[in-house]
Structure formats: C-alpha cells, structure tokens
Amino acid sequence: MGVVLSDFRPVYLTEPVKQGKLREISIRFAEFVAASNGAGGPNAASGTIRAAWEKYCVSPRHIESRRISVLPDAEAAKDPADLDFATIPFTGMFPAKAGGADIDDRLATFRTHARAALERMYPESSDAPGELIHVSTTGYRLPSPAHELVSERNWFRTTVSHCYHQGCYGAFPAVRMAAGSLAAARSGLARAGGRVDIAHTEICSIHVAPDCLDPEHIICDSLFADGFIRYSAYADDAFREHGGRGLEVIRYADMTIPHSLDAMTWRPIVNRFEMTLSIDVPRLIAAHSEEFIGTLLKDAGLDLEADRGDIIWVIHPGGPAIVDLVGRCLRLSKDQISLSKDTLREGGNKSSATVPHIWERILRDPDVRQGTRVVSLAFGPGLTAAAMVARVV
Amino acid sequence: MGVVLSDFRPVYLTEPVKQGKLREISIRFAEFVAASNGAGGPNAASGTIRAAWEKYCVSPRHIESRRISVLPDAEAAKDPADLDFATIPFTGMFPAKAGGADIDDRLATFRTHARAALERMYPESSDAPGELIHVSTTGYRLPSPAHELVSERNWFRTTVSHCYHQGCYGAFPAVRMAAGSLAAARSGLARAGGRVDIAHTEICSIHVAPDCLDPEHIICDSLFADGFIRYSAYADDAFREHGGRGLEVIRYADMTIPHSLDAMTWRPIVNRFEMTLSIDVPRLIAAHSEEFIGTLLKDAGLDLEADRGDIIWVIHPGGPAIVDLVGRCLRLSKDQISLSKDTLREGGNKSSATVPHIWERILRDPDVRQGTRVVSLAFGPGLTAAAMVARVV
Numbered sequence: 001m002g003v004v005l006s007d008f009r010p011v012y013l014t015e016p017v018k019q020g021k022l023r024e025i026s027i028r029f030a031e032f033v034a035a036s037n038g039a040g041g042p043n044a045a046s047g048t049i050r051a052a053w054e055k056y057c058v059s060p061r062h063i064e065s066r067r068i069s070v071l072p073d074a075e076a077a078k079d080p081a082d083l084d085f086a087t088i089p090f091t092g093m094f095p096a097k098a099g100g101a102d103i104d105d106r107l108a109t110f111r112t113h114a115r116a117a118l119e120r121m122y123p124e125s126s127d128a129p130g131e132l133i134h135v136s137t138t139g140y141r142l143p144s145p146a147h148e149l150v151s152e153r154n155w156f157r158t159t160v161s162h163c164y165h166q167g168c169y170g171a172f173p174a175v176r177m178a179a180g181s182l183a184a185a186r187s188g189l190a191r192a193g194g195r196v197d198i199a200h201t202e203i204c205s206i207h208v209a210p211d212c213l214d215p216e217h218i219i220c221d222s223l224f225a226d227g228f229i230r231y232s233a234y235a236d237d238a239f240r241e242h243g244g245r246g247l248e249v250i251r252y253a254d255m256t257i258p259h260s261l262d263a264m265t266w267r268p269i270v271n272r273f274e275m276t277l278s279i280d281v282p283r284l285i286a287a288h289s290e291e292f293i294g295t296l297l298k299d300a301g302l303d304l305e306a307d308r309g310d311i312i313w314v315i316h317p318g319g320p321a322i323v324d325l326v327g328r329c330l331r332l333s334k335d336q337i338s339l340s341k342d343t344l345r346e347g348g349n350k351s352s353a354t355v356p357h358i359w360e361r362i363l364r365d366p367d368v369r370q371g372t373r374v375v376s377l378a379f380g381p382g383l384t385a386a387a388m389v390a391r392v393v
Numbered sequence: 394m395g396v397v398l399s400d401f402r403p404v405y406l407t408e409p410v411k412q413g414k415l416r417e418i419s420i421r422f423a424e425f426v427a428a429s430n431g432a433g434g435p436n437a438a439s440g441t442i443r444a445a446w447e448k449y450c451v452s453p454r455h456i457e458s459r460r461i462s463v464l465p466d467a468e469a470a471k472d473p474a475d476l477d478f479a480t481i482p483f484t485g486m487f488p489a490k491a492g493g494a495d496i497d498d499r500l501a502t503f504r505t506h507a508r509a510a511l512e513r514m515y516p517e518s519s520d521a522p523g524e525l526i527h528v529s530t531t532g533y534r535l536p537s538p539a540h541e542l543v544s545e546r547n548w549f550r551t552t553v554s555h556c557y558h559q560g561c562y563g564a565f566p567a568v569r570m571a572a573g574s575l576a577a578a579r580s581g582l583a584r585a586g587g588r589v590d591i592a593h594t595e596i597c598s599i600h601v602a603p604d605c606l607d608p609e610h611i612i613c614d615s616l617f618a619d620g621f622i623r624y625s626a627y628a629d630d631a632f633r634e635h636g637g638r639g640l641e642v643i644r645y646a647d648m649t650i651p652h653s654l655d656a657m658t659w660r661p662i663v664n665r666f667e668m669t670l671s672i673d674v675p676r677l678i679a680a681h682s683e684e685f686i687g688t689l690l691k692d693a694g695l696d697l698e699a700d701r702g703d704i705i706w707v708i709h710p711g712g713p714a715i716v717d718l719v720g721r722c723l724r725l726s727k728d729q730i731s732l733s734k735d736t737l738r739e740g741g742n743k744s745s746a747t748v749p750h751i752w753e754r755i756l757r758d759p760d761v762r763q764g765t766r767v768v769s770l771a772f773g774p775g776l777t778a779a780a781m782v783a784r785v786v
Contacts, residue, residue: 103663104662143658143775147777151654157648176552176577191692249582252582252583255550265535267534269495270495270496
C-alpha cells in the first residue's frame with residue numbers, strides 16, 4: 001500500500017514582520033520588562049540590552065521576516081517607539097509576575113492561537129478525517145485543540161492523536177504515525193478511513209525570555225517563528241479517487257546521533273519551555289549525514305552519487321549554519337540548498353511546521369515534474385536525525 | 394498481518410505502601426508544607442488538614458496500597474510520626490519555594506525515576522528493538538529517558554517515538570502506533586524490525602499538591618500511583634519465531650464523548666501538572682459505553698449479547714465508581730469486573746500503565762485459555778474512550 005501526502009494548507013494568523021523591526025521591538029520589550037522588574041540588575045540598563053541584541057540577534061541577511069502570533073498586526077504595524085507593552089495582550093502579562101507570564105498563562109495563549117489556527121485549517125464545510133494527528137513541540141494541554149475541534153464539529157468518531165514534544169523533526173514521526181494508521185487499517189485492525197490528517201501548531205513566540213540576555217537565548221528568540229499547517233495522508237487508492245498533486249512516501253528512517261545527548265535540550269520550566277543549544281550541533285549532525293542519507297537512499301532504490309543531482313533536497317533550516325554544513329557533507333550545490341535557505345530567510349525556523357511548509361512550496365511549483373524525488377532531513381533533541389524519501393505524484 | 398503484544402515486564406522501583414499509612418504520611422507532609430510556609434492561611438491548621446484528608450482520601454476499601462517513587466522504601470517503612478520531610482529528597486524540596494518544588498525540579502525527579510525504570514526494563518543483555526515508544530502523561534523533557542537509553546546502549550538505529558500527554562488511555566494510542574509501524578514496515582516504508590517496544594513511565598507522585606485541600610485534589614493525590622511497564626509488539630511471523638504467550642490485536646477504536654470537553658483537564662502549571670475532574674465523568678463515559686463497545690465488537694466479528702460471558706473484560710479503573718458504572722452499562726457480572734477492581738485495589742490508578750499491568754496479569758494466569766477474547770476500555774481527557782479487542786495466543 002502506498003501513502004500520499006497532499007492538500008497542504010498553511011494558515012497565517014498574522015502578517016510577517018521584518019527582522020530588523022522585530023529586533024527593535026524585542027529590545028524595547030526587554031527594556032519594558034527590566035523597567036517593570038525595577039532597576040538594579042545588570043540587564044536593566046538599556047544600553048546593555050541593546051548591545052546584547054545587536055550582537056546576537058540573527059541577522060536580517062539570514063532571516064528577512066517572521067510571523068509572531070503573540071504580537072497583533074495592529075501593534076506590529078506601529079513604530080516600535082510607540083508600543084505600549086503594558087496594553088498588548090501577551091506582553092502585558094510580563095510585569096505581573098517575576099520572569100514574566102507563567103507557563104499556565106503562556107499555554108493558555110497557546111490554546112487561543114492553536115484553536116484559531118485549527119479553525120482556519122478546517123472551514124465549516126470540511127469532511128471529518130478518519131484521524132487527526134496534532135503535532136506540537138510548543139504547547140500541551142488536555143483537552144487539546146484537536147479534541148476541541150473534533151468535539152465542536154461533532155466528529156466523534158475521528159481518532160485524535162498527539163505527536164508532542166519531538167522538536168523540529170516532528171513532521172517525520174507524524175508522517176510515520178499517519179502511514180502506520182493507514183497500513184494498520186488496511187490490515188483490518190481499525191475502520192479504514194483512507195485519510196489521516198496532520199495539523200501542526202507551533203507557537204514558539206509564547207516561549208520568549210526578554211529578560212534573558214544570554215547569547216543562545218537571544219539567538220533562539222530571534223530565530224524561531226510561529227507556524228501552522230495541515231495536510232492529509234491518503235492511502236494510494238483514496239488519493240487516486242481524490243486527485244490533485246502529492247508526495248508519495250517511499251521510505252523513511254531516523255537515527256540517534258552518538259554522544260550528543262547534551263547538545264540540545266527542551267524542557268518545561270516555571271515560566272516557559274526552555275531550549276539549550278550547544279555550538280557543536282551542526283558539526284554533530286553533519287558528521288553523520290552522508291552515511292545516514294546514503295543508506296536511506298539505497299534502501300529506497302536510489303544512489304546518492306548517481307541520483308544526487310535529480311533530487312529536490314529539503315534540509316530543515318534549523319539555523320543559518322546547519323544547511324550549509326549538511327549541504328557540504330552531502331556535496332550539494334548552492335542551488336540544491338537554496339530552497340531550504342530561502343525558507344529560513346522568508347520565515348525563520350517554524351519548528352516542526354517548517355519542513356511541511358517546504359513540501360507545500362514544492363507541490364505549488366509548476367516547474368517541479370511528476371516523478372521527481374524529494375529527500376527531506378530534519379534534526380532535533382536526542383540528537384535525532386529523521387529523513388524521508390518521497391516522489392512527486 | 395497480525396500484531397501480538399508480548400513480553401510484559403512490569404518494573405517496581407519501590408515497595409507498595411498501605412493506603413492508611415499513605416494517608417497519614419500525606420497529612421504530615423501537608424502539615425510540614427503548611428508550617429514551612431508560615432502560619433496564617435486556613436490550611437496551616439493541623440486540624441483542618443487532617444479533617445479534609447480523612448473526609449476525601451480514597452478509602453482503603455477501594456485502594457489497599459500504592460507504590461510511590463518519590464518516597465524511598467526506608468522512609469516509607471518508618472512510623473509516619475518519625476518522618477523528617479526536610480531531609481527526604483522529594484519532599485525536602487517543598488519549603489524552598491512557594492507552592493513546593495517547581496515544574497523543573499519535579500521533571501528532574503521524573504527523569505531520575507524514569508531512567509531507573511528504563512534501565513530495569515532493559516537488562517544489559519537486551520536486544521535493540523526496531524522502535525521504542527515511550528509513553529508518559531506525567532513527564533516530558535528532551536532528550537527523553539528513551540533517548541538516553543538508546544544512546545547509552547549504542548542503539549543508534551532504534552527509532553525513538555514519544556506517545557505523550559494522552560492521559561490514562563495512553564496504552565491505546567501506543568499500541569496503535571506500534572501496530573502501524575509494523576504494518577508500514579511490512580509495506581516497505583521502513584526497515585522491517587519485526588518488534589516495536591512500548592515503555593510506560595508514569596510518575597504521578599511528582600505532581601502532588603500537599604498544600605491544596607480541595608476535595609478533588611485530595612482524591613487525585615490519594616488515587617494515583619506510579620507505574621512502569623514495558624512490552625513488545627511483534628509482527629505475527631516474528632512472534633511465532635519468538636514463542637511465548639501474547640495478546641493478538643484484533644481491532645481497536647476510539648471516540649470523543651459528546652459535550653464533555655470540560656469534564657477533565659490536565660495541564661502544566663508553575664509547580665506541577667494539574668488535573669481537574671468533574672463528578673460527571675463516570676456518567677458521561679458510561680452513557681456511551683454500550684454503543685461504542687457494541688460497534689467495536691461487531692467490527693471484530695463478535696456480538697456483545699452472545700459473547701459477553703466468554704470475554705475477559707478490562708475496564709481502566711480510573712476510580713472506584715467508573716468500573717461499577719461501565720460494568721452496569723455493559724451488563725457485566727460482578728465476577729467480570731473483578732479483575733479491574735482488584736487492580737485498583739492492589740495498586741491504585743497508575744495512569745496509562747494501568748491497563749498494561751492488567752494485560753500482564755491475564756497472560757500470567759494459567760487458567761486463561763488460548764483463544765480467549767480480551768476486551769479493554771480506557772478513558773481520559775477529551776473526554777476520549779479508547780478500546781481494543783484482542784485474543785490470547
């Protein structure tokens with residue numbers, strides 16, 4: 001049985017904001033938080049905040065703009081000097097408690113935006129999927145936004161699954177789950193639905209720490225964006241009936257990178273989910289890319305040397321360095337990594353929603369021919385590398 | 394392709410403690426927290442604490458004993474009057490911060506016990522599974538305890554999957570994922586492993602709130618226990634080669650209960666994961682049990698009326714009321730629900746690990762004959778009901 005990913009529907013809750021403007025807003029937000037907490041700490045000095053952000057903020061050369069759900073369009077459109085952070089819903093929660101809004105406040109904000117995104121992914125006329133897999137690395141509450149959607153739509157027989165806390169490579173376990181569900185239904189273990197939906201809601205912007213001037217925090221706060229996208233996995237016969245364009249899943253694999261446990265962490269703390277990131281991450285991942293991808297391609301009946309040039313390459317743009325480095329290890333040309341770099345430049349790192357946004361872009365491109373192979377690769381805590389070979393159909 | 398669950402291996406990190414003794418320890422722990430926070434609040438009065446706990450603590454009639462990882466055996470063995478909470482690792486963290494240990498402290502404790510449990514589930518001589526699905530509703534950190542295990546064992550090609558934040562019915566999505574992985578590998582989408590492992594680590598005891606005397610909190614704090622169990626899902630040919638006893642998965646299904654979104658919630662807050670529970674939960678679930686199970690049985694080629702008596706029934710013992718109520722709706726005899734009630738009585742509600750502990754018990758029972766059907770049912774936030782029909786092989 002084949003599985004085809006199709007009907008990609010990205011959802012945008014806000015307009016993109018230029019990176020330079022976001023930097024200025026972040027500086028003023030950090031100054032507002034420092035002032036609210038009272039003078040005294042070294043971070044309270046406006047000059048210190050500005051100097052740190054100007055030094056460590058990801059450059060507009062790498063990221064032109066990002067979408068940030070917690071900043072309403074009307075506020076983002078203003079001159080940053082005119083922003084009154086005390087009255088903006090999300091930022092206004094910051095002075096109330098030490099360290100800003102607590103994790104419950106932030107996950108309540110997650111719920112609001114995730115619900116809005118799911119509503120937009122499913123117009124009222126939508127059919128019920130057999131299963132809805134909700135993917136997130138940035139917010140967990142029960143009932144989940146997916147429970148809320150199926151309940152409000154009276155989709156009581158839609159299975160709700162959660163694919164949570166997997167990091168930037170979250171689309172890969174979600175596709176594995178969807179393909180597995182379709183295959184298991186085909187073997188008679190469940191009612192055959194023919195269609196499993198995957199909905200990503202990544203709201204990285206609720207986990208900002210404007211009072212933290214550590215270089216790695218400023219990098220994370222200026223690298224990540226929010227991302228919302230849904231797509232469907234069809235059994236091949238259901239896809240033929242449905243029609244349209246899609247990515248047929250041919251083969252997937254993943255691996256844990258040796259001796260890399262501490263290189264990336266992601267954990268709930270009092271007032272947000274906190275990430276730590278070692279500077280070794282790109283090197284650790286790149287060191288294993290060629291063997292990992294070479295073996296996967298062989299398993300899929302392809303050959304890295306012979307087929308490299310005919311493949312569309314999708315490398316999760318976790319940050320500016322990783323795409324270049326992995327591209328070099330796989331001996332890809334500048335053109336072959338431009339899709340991944342353009343995605344980072346045009347929208348930042350949308351965590352698990354990033355790779356599906358690239359898939360959507362590939363299927364929208366009229367120059368991409370039927371039969372073209374698409375090889376996708378993403379990384380996250382573990383360190384884990386996950387990859388998939390697909391074919392445009 | 395068939396899928397068989399086998400090799401159930403429960404792990405016990407601590408000895409069971411009698412419910413009456415746990416009640417006394419909880420009362421003294423709450424008094425210790427109240428005293429640490431200073432006098433003043435109404436809860437500080439020792440008499441108030443004792444009265445509330447004596448009124449709302451789940452009775453030893455329903456739960457004889459529970460295992461609590463955060464209380465070392467040597468402490469649990471003492472007379473509660475002799476406990477010095479300030480020196481016990483977990484409880485000693487409470488006076489340090491308002492509301493007790495914060496979520497980061499608690500999840501660090503989760504990590505310690507989950508790692509210890511996984512080590513015990515996998516003796517050094519263990520073979521690498523093709524995939525390891527880590528199931529938890531009580532702790533999420535990346536890298537996860539499963540990442541740590543595969544990394545330390547050099548199982549770099551074992552796929553790590555997380556089945557998180559699904560509540561007490563978590564074994565059902567985990568079995569779905571495992572069956573799906575085996576079926577997808579059979580269709581050539583991944584390397585065929587033949588064996589997918591599922592490991593539950595539920596450490597409910599890190600989420601206690603001794604300073605909270607609300608009835609529903611006392612019920613939760615006296616109902617839940619810690620549970621650790623692993624088992625393997627085999628493709629049928631791999632199982633035949635492996636031998637032994639198992640549960641062949643025949644059919645599964647789940648549903649969202651209409652108009653029940655607010656009846657149960659589970660969310661990360663500043664200092665723990667917090668549960669809310671409406672008194673309507675048993676009624677809401679029971680109202681749909683007959684139709685839900687009747688349809689599932691029909692899909693599995695069985696008939697509720699004709700086959701009821703020959704089936705071994707597993708009803709997740711979420712609390713004392715639910716098993717009786719669901720049993721009545723399905724018109725089961727007292728004997729038919731005794732397995733579920735005994736499990737609650739002997740160990741409390743171990744969240745997602747509870748049902749797998751019952752499966753283990755069924756397979757250990759020499760009186761259970763090959764071919765016997767086992768129908769299992771569990772519930773959680775959504776509200777969600779999940780069920781599975783299996784056969785002893």
